[in-house]
Amino acid sequence: MSGFVDLGIELPARPGALADFGAVLGAARVSLEGGGVFTHGGVGVAHYLVADGERAASALASAGLGRATVSPVVMLRLDQEAPGELGRFARRVADADIDILVQYSDHDGRLVLVVPPDRRDDCAEIARRWDTERATRPQ
Template identity: 85%
Template sequence: MSGLVDLGIELAARPGALADFGAVLGAAGVSLAGGGVFTHRGVGVAHFLVADGDRATSALASAGLGRATVSPVVMLRLDQQTPGQLGRFTRRVADAGIDILVQYSDHDGRLVLVVPPERHEECVEIARQWDTERAARPR
């Protein structure tokens, strides 16, 4: 849908772990287009959008930062001026029985989702339908 993929990796929960991550990717020429890091139970969990997942995972592994995963993403725009958009869209995903594994925003304010690979195309179709309906709404 966008040419971007989710890069996921666990980082040590220590000062400088994110700096090391960013420096390694920067040296490899990998730009970040959105994402974030959260610490949970002593582990930093990072998810970022990248255009070249193979280059990113190779650079991180070579630097000894661990094994990263690459997943396809579902991206769409919510009307940020309308309260309840996140709940309404994710309810559609939930009603389809699709588990959302990761959710964040890109640098352009689009919603980014990672879902189980076997449900990815179904979620993409739900996002397409949402976008079609959104475009048809009066402004």
């Protein structure tokens, strides 16, 4: 496991919401290691990779920005130069009947996935097998 977790929170769709989010986490000395925020249906949905999810969630709640969720993640590398890698890996996860709830990349180019907590270990095993196969593929 990476030691990182996903920090998820709904932010109001208003100018400054992301600035407030970033300022609160900066003051709490929480570094964002990947992720993003998107507005959908009038709500900003943010998911970021952090090392200390509980500290981040506590800081956001104390600042009145709402209740954040902290979720374990599965991380792996895809071959960025090979078209279709995301689809091939996601198909393996889907074939195992695992729902991908959130997907983004970290600052080091690794794929970050949030799946239902009861399926995290199964998804991590699929990722381990993928990494082993990737390491043995001819370059």
